[in-house]
Amino acid sequence: MDLPVIIPVVIGLLFGAFIGAVNGTFIAIFKIPPFIATLGMFLICRGIALWWSSGNPISFPTDQYKAIGDGMMPVVWFLSLAVIFHLIMRYTVYGKHTYAIGSNEEAARMSGINVKRHKIMVYMIAAMLAAFAGVVLSSKASTAQAGMGEFYELFAIAMAVIGGISLTGGRGSIIGTVLGAMVLGVIRSGFTYIKLDGSYQLMAMGAIIISAVILDQYRQRKKA
Amino acid sequence: MSEEFVLKTEDLTKHYGGVRALEGANFQLKKGEHVAIMGDNGAGKSTFVRQITGVEQRTRGTVIFDGEKVDFRGPIEARESGIETVFQTLALADHLDVPDNLFLGREKTKWNWLGPFRLLDYKAMRKDTMDALEKTGVKIPNIHNTIEKMSGGQRQCVAIARTASFHSKLTIMDEPTAALGVQETEQVENIIRQLKEQGEPLILVSHNMRQVFDLVDRIVVFRRGQICANLDIKNGDYTGEDVVAYITGAKTGAEYESTA
Numbered sequence: 001m002d003l004p005v006i007i008p009v010v011i012g013l014l015f016g017a018f019i020g021a022v023n024g025t026f027i028a029i030f031k032i033p034p035f036i037a038t039l040g041m042f043l044i045c046r047g048i049a050l051w052w053s054s055g056n057p058i059s060f061p062t063d064q065y066k067a068i069g070d071g072m073m074p075v076v077w078f079l080s081l082a083v084i085f086h087l088i089m090r091y092t093v094y095g096k097h098t099y100a101i102g103s104n105e106e107a108a109r110m111s112g113i114n115v116k117r118h119k120i121m122v123y124m125i126a127a128m129l130a131a132f133a134g135v136v137l138s139s140k141a142s143t144a145q146a147g148m149g150e151f152y153e154l155f156a157i158a159m160a161v162i163g164g165i166s167l168t169g170g171r172g173s174i175i176g177t178v179l180g181a182m183v184l185g186v187i188r189s190g191f192t193y194i195k196l197d198g199s200y201q202l203m204a205m206g207a208i209i210i211s212a213v214i215l216d217q218y219r220q221r222k223k224a
Numbered sequence: 225m226s227e228e229f230v231l232k233t234e235d236l237t238k239h240y241g242g243v244r245a246l247e248g249a250n251f252q253l254k255k256g257e258h259v260a261i262m263g264d265n266g267a268g269k270s271t272f273v274r275q276i277t278g279v280e281q282r283t284r285g286t287v288i289f290d291g292e293k294v295d296f297r298g299p300i301e302a303r304e305s306g307i308e309t310v311f312q313t314l315a316l317a318d319h320l321d322v323p324d325n326l327f328l329g330r331e332k333t334k335w336n337w338l339g340p341f342r343l344l345d346y347k348a349m350r351k352d353t354m355d356a357l358e359k360t361g362v363k364i365p366n367i368h369n370t371i372e373k374m375s376g377g378q379r380q381c382v383a384i385a386r387t388a389s390f391h392s393k394l395t396i397m398d399e400p401t402a403a404l405g406v407q408e409t410e411q412v413e414n415i416i417r418q419l420k421e422q423g424e425p426l427i428l429v430s431h432n433m434r435q436v437f438d439l440v441d442r443i444v445v446f447r448r449g450q451i452c453a454n455l456d457i458k459n460g461d462y463t464g465e466d467v468v469a470y471i472t473g474a475k476t477g478a479e480y481e482s483t484a
Contacts (some may be wrong), residue, residue, distance in 0.1 A: 022456065041274065088341060091343050091344055091346075092338070092340070092341045092342060092343055092344060093331050093333055093340060093341070093342050093343075093344060094340045094341050096320075096324060096328075096331060096344060099317070099319060100317045100320060100322060100324070100328055102315065102319070103317035103319040103320060104315070104317040104318060107315040107316055107328070108315050108328065108329070109299075109300070110299055110300070110303075110311075110315040111315065111328040111329030111330075112300050112303060112304070112329035112330065113328070114331045121340065169319065170318065170319035170320075171319050210225050
């Protein structure tokens with residue numbers, strides 16, 4: 001029996017939110033460094049996916065599900081979410097508190113912002129968006145397997161840093177990140193277009209990520 | 225009787241392990257009164273402030289604020305009950321601009337039904353910021369510059385304007401002008417005078433004798449973790465030299481003989 005497509009999608013998003021809540025709790029309450037907490041959770045989730053699918057691809061033959069990631073739909077999702085989050089980060093209390101915590105967590109706490117609750121919310125939203133990306137990706141491919149989206153986490157970091165988000169927090173924008181994503185997208189398409197060997201592509205991506213971080217630190221130092 | 229006092233501490237004591245940083249401090253602050261806390265480095269001034277503002281938990285003693293015994297678990301609780309503190313390390317977010325910092329944690333908003341995603345009322349906050357800066361005489365060329373682009377003095381002025389613009393029951397400033405130039409010091413002192421006019425009580429931790437004599441009603445001197453003098457300076461009974469004598473231990477207030 002096929003369920004209406006909204007149900008599996010919502011379940012996927014809720015599972016994402018749950019994972020994010022766990023991440024946020026580890027980071028905000030148990031003070032585990034965010035990079036370690038999310039890296040650990042990333043491995044756990046990859047393990048769960050592998051175990052759940054027994055390593056086999058799972059296909060989604062329903063037309064409704066395919067429609068989510070069909071044709072230009074991923075672009076539509078990307079742009080609409082970018083617009084929504086641009087507005088949220090720029091014009092809402094949530095956005096302001098996110099920047100404030102990134103800039104000076106102590107100052108945010110002293111100002112009466114509930115930093116723990118806010119961080120958990122940030123990680124929940126981030127994980128829900130990651131879950132939604134997974135939905136779109138599997139829909140586009142009409143299949144899902146445990147190994148999909150390999151290295152996407154690093155590409156995401158690269159896009160953010162190229163787009164001007166500071167790794168030490170407090171600075172960055174959705175518009176910058178969109179541009180960063182486009183730059184990285186063009187580079188990756190270009191590599192494929194010139195038929196650059198996969199191994200070289202990996203090396204180049206690694207070099208790009210490191211350069212982006214060096215650039216970020218250089219920017220920080222210039223400010224100080 | 226307790227109604228007259230904004231703040232009263234009895235036997236306030238803080239030990240760090242074996243170190244007696246603060247011992248048996250009995251301190252009172254009347255409504256509308258401005259009191260300076262002076263003393264050498266390590267005399268217990270900042271420790272005293274940290275116990276009142278809930279940054280640290282006292283070893284023993286009572287704090288009575290606004291007529292009630294209080295037990296702040298953290299600085300936020302203290303702030304919520306009306307104690308505003310400008311700490312030596314400024315609590316500003318460097319990447320945000322002046323209105324953002326003034327209203328951090330208490331933003332003006334609209335569409336409140338959106339919960340955490342309620343909209344910021346930038347226009348109202350901008351207007352209130354301009355008013356607050358004008359009132360306090362703080363000159364900041366462009367309030368939409370981020371804090372990181374400002375001088376130390378401007379930052380301090382923002383932090384203090386922030387404190388002053390929220391009518392609190394008690395304001396505490398821990399060496400607010402320690403790193404400032406002449407003009408900036410003057411701006412800060414003007415803010416303090418304004419608090420006095422508005423009848424808002426203040427505890428000022430300062431090393432600056434001229435400033436203290438210019439601004440406050442009373443000086444409480446700390447020495448080696450204990451209060452050693454309580455000097456009413458309104459009538460000109462004491463000079464800077466007297467105060468120095470108390471700070472260094474050459475003199476001790478009559479009622480504090482036991483601390484000598």
